[in-house]
């Protein structure tokens with residue numbers, strides 16, 4: 557008997573959307589349920605909206621259910637529930653349960669510090685596709701220097717233990733910054749150790765994107781790593797090197813096929829805490845208000861009109877330069 561071939565999520569989304577009229581379908585969404593959080597990480601882009609007036613503007617539970625129904629009717633398969641810290645919402649458990657009951661594949665992004673036995677037990681019965689916990693420092697000092705939350709290191713470790721004990725799918729992830737640059741490879745090693753006796757390996761993600769805060773302030777860039785630092789980290793580890801090679805190859809192949817580089821608005825979408833539908837969490841130049849209109853209208857009629865610098869580039873005008881730092885750089889031909 558031949559086995560069913562596996563393909564990656566992005567490949568699936570790309571192939572799937574190519575077969576649809578207009579080539580677009582809302583397969584996968586990221587939903588920022590709140591900008592609230594119990595921590596105040598130095599590089600956090602949502603923390604500036606962790607204020608009383610913004611909290612009062614957040615979607616209510618009935619509004620979330622109504623929008624989720626519409627997303628479900630539109631055929632979406634995958635939902636990532638994130639924040640801020642989604643677990644600070646008192647109704648998070650009910651939102652999660654509703655998403656599972658609808659049949660979504662649910663990923664939860666969390667800082668891990670608010671996880672309890674009760675939540676972990678519930679997840680053991682009704683598991684997320686993936687739980688992604690931010691883990692930016694290997695020692696209490698470096699961890700809490702970033703989170704600015706006393707006791708957050710131990711609470712995060714306790715949260716990780718709750719997930720491990722139930723053998724739930726887990727990814728730990730680190731944003732590489734000036735303040736933890738020398739710890740990234742050690743954190744990766746630590747994560748590999750966590751997974752070694754488990755049937756499910758604990759995944760690890762390293763990212764280096766530091767983005768402006770939602771109020772536009774750019775002070776966060778003081779924490780951003782230089783390109784050389786990122787290259788040094790990636791080149792020092794065989795798995796990171798292989799991942800960089802894979803990503804560059806994928807980007808080149810997609811450009812040669814004339815495909816766009818990004819799935820935002822194509823088969824992915826983003827909703828913020830106030831019900832604004834956007835291309836992705838990194839591109840909030842324009843929004844469609846789901847409080848005033850329907851998801852179908854927002855996704856099919858308005859999202860394609862939203863501006864995105866990368867999507868404006870015609871493939872024949874693009875060249876890829878990988879020579880300088882090993883990263884695929886997209887440049888416009890003269």
Ligand code: SF4
Nearest residue numbers: 593595597600640667
């Ligand atoms: S844990 Fe996440 S949401 Fe909370 S402050 Fe840190 S980066 Fe922001």
Ligand code: SF4
Nearest residue numbers: 818820836839864866
């Ligand atoms: S900004 Fe544009 S190209 Fe970049 S991830 Fe968002 S939608 Fe994609």
